Amino acid sequence: MSGKRERLELSKLFNKSTMLQSQYQHQSGAIGSPSSQFSRQGKTSGISQEQKEKLREILESKKPSDFGFNESKWSAMNVRNLIQEQFQVDYQESSVKKLIHKMNMTFGAINDSSKATPAR
Structure with a gap:
């Protein structure tokens, strides 16, 4: 019964x-x-548009080493860590890749763009 x-x-x-x-x-x-x-219930919205603009500026003009990362090129992992440090928002690596794509950017283009070089 x-x-x-x-x-x-x-x-x-x-x-x-x-x-x-x-x-x-x-x-x-x-x-x-x-x-x-209902697929996104309970999830945070991520970074704001203003934060995305700041992130774009950082990625296009700075190197990971400028933020203490021991790498010469931007990767999903160090961008994830940068977002956490700068904006206090947690992303998974796969979500960072999606974010970069939605911002019409690629890691290849980010890493190929000219960065500020230190003074000699």
Whole structure:
């Protein structure tokens, strides 16, 4: 009997969840599947547009060593660490790669661009 009761409870919960998603979509005017509407719940939005502009400026004009990284080229890992230090926002390496791509940048272009050279 408890198996039927558990299925009944799960069925009620599932129907309630589906109804709440439908209400949300109706109230918010959301379009798309329920899973796409709720896929980012609980995640932080990342860095702001102003912070992205600052990051772009840093990546285009500075070297990792300028920030204490023992590397000559920018990588997803040291950009991740830079974002953490400068903006107190945590990213996974894969998310840093996506961020760089969304900013219409590539690591190849970043590392090929001329950097400020130290005075001799």
